[in-house]
Amino acid sequence: MTEQALRPHAEDAFAEELKALAAADDRPRPPRWNLSPWAVAKYLLGGTLPDGTVITPKYTGPRRVVEVAVSTLATDRALLLLGVPGTAKTWVSEHLAAAVSGDSTLLVQGTAGTPEEAIRYGWNYAQLLAEGPSRKALVPGPVMRAMADGRLARVEELTRIPADVQDTLITVLSEKTLPIPELGEEVMAVRGFNLIATANDRDRGVNELSSALRRRFNTVVLPLPATVEEEVSIVTRRVAQIGRGIDLPPVPEGADEIRRVVTVFRELREGVTADGRTRVKSPSGTLSTAEAISVVTGGLALAAHFGDGVLRPADIAAGMLGAVVRDPAADRLVWREYLESVVREREGWQDFYRACREVTSA
Structure with missing residues (x-):
């Protein structure tokens, strides 16, 4: 079905390139990364591998911007891609997740109506009513799944999300845990987990990030094309x-x-x-x-x-x-x-x- 999709996910559309990069990549890889940071940057910026495979550029812009973004994800700090609309924030976010985790689908799409459950977890209400709170009734959100599996989660248009919902991420990013008070449990992030958020401050309906949340991110500004x-x-x-x-x-x-x-x-x-x-x-x-x-x-x-x-x-x-x-x-x-x-x-x-x-x- 993938080849019939109107817009395949990055990991599907560029599967051959990712496979070739993985085969040629002999550099150290952080825990649960499919590629080394060098290979991730190569995937985004493009180039030719020793076997002649051509890696198409996914991002055209300053190399250092990509290098800082990739190296941030290899640390315990989350990444915030900031820029005016149309500077490829979402595009870069998707390709970073595809190259690092092989999965760009752990996505929270920020809107003015995004609820806290979209970031944390929800419930199967039929099962909840029948059996009460349990792990079987819990429906993990993309961030929780990324934490449990050691993968990258993505939050698009973070500044469109209401401020009180944004702050749900503070514990996730600082303590690397997600409490489940209904069960008296918590989900602890395993190595490899990190989060990429995108934001701009030019559109209407923007909610400023709290200073506490902003401190949890390393901000990389994506500029408009220079020429x-x-x-x-x-x-x-x-x-x-x-x-x-x-x-x-x-x-x-x-x-x-x-x-x-x-x-x-x-x-x-x-x-x-x-x-x-x-x-x-x-x-x-x-x-x-x-x-x-x-x-x-x-x-x-x-x-x-x-x-x-x-x-x-x-x-x-x-x-x-x-x-x-x-x-x-x-x-x-x-x-x-x-x-x-x-x-x-x-x-x-x-x-x-x-x-x-x-x-x-x-």
């Missing part, structure tokens, strides 16, 4: 991976449009054109790399199903409008001003200008 080329590479690679799963046209057919999307996003994010000559207003949205991937993927779907399979400006114009204009009043003015003052005057961008102007005026 246009780096961001184009990330978008191209991810769109290709997504496209293969849903039979979209090959990415090289749309290389020019990908560069345009990335250029526009970076200029609007930074408030200045790439040549540094013109200041532009920034819209209210984040215009992240993840959103650029979404715009290009949507454009490729239009090109595949309603065009000739080649990505053109008309295919991405509506996606661009949706990404940039989040506040219909203020952002539309920002977008129109950018189109008229920057895009309209840019050589070779006339088709892009006309397509964006058409959907903006509609």
Whole structure:
């Protein structure tokens, strides 16, 4: 069934790479790690093994960021991946868990409604009512299972979880135990257990971490891509991976449009054109790399199903409008001003200008 999954887990999608790395890895491995820290970093950053196996890069960014993240997981401190939306926090978290534990599914998805039971444990209420509290009636959560098995647990969007629920993690991270007062027992973490959390402070609905909880984490900030080329590479690679799963046209057919999307996003994010000559207003949205991937993927779907399979400006114009204009009043003015003052005057961008102007005026 794995090959039919719309989005296989990282440990399934890259099983051959992980197997090749394990075979070539002769360095010391922490308890219950499938790979050494060196091999985990190699898996994320990419490279070629001595036998010729090519490891595709999962993260494009500073090597030191990955090295610090991996080395943190080899200690008794938890890892907090912090960054603005779209900096690949979830992607890195998943691949770290896949490489270290061979299992990225021990996941708590943080939302404003995440209950304490999602982090600790729940109950099979039919069995609870019939027999009373017992180990058989207890339903362990992902964190409890990771503690018992010595694996990595993941908590996504930690700052979206209510503050009192967040603090459930304090005992887990400081004492490495999870009390079960109903049974008068506790689950003690075995060697190999650790936790990766992701968070950002740019979205609405963010709950600040308490100082007590923040002290339990080593925080690694994932930066936005440093250059246009780096961001184009990330978008191209991810769109290709997504496209293969849903039979979209090959990415090289749309290389020019990908560069345009990335250029526009970076200029609007930074408030200045790439040549540094013109200041532009920034819209209210984040215009992240993840959103650029979404715009290009949507454009490729239009090109595949309603065009000739080649990505053109008309295919991405509506996606661009949706990404940039989040506040219909203020952002539309920002977008129109950018189109008229920057895009309209840019050589070779006339088709892009006309397509964006058409959907903006509609």
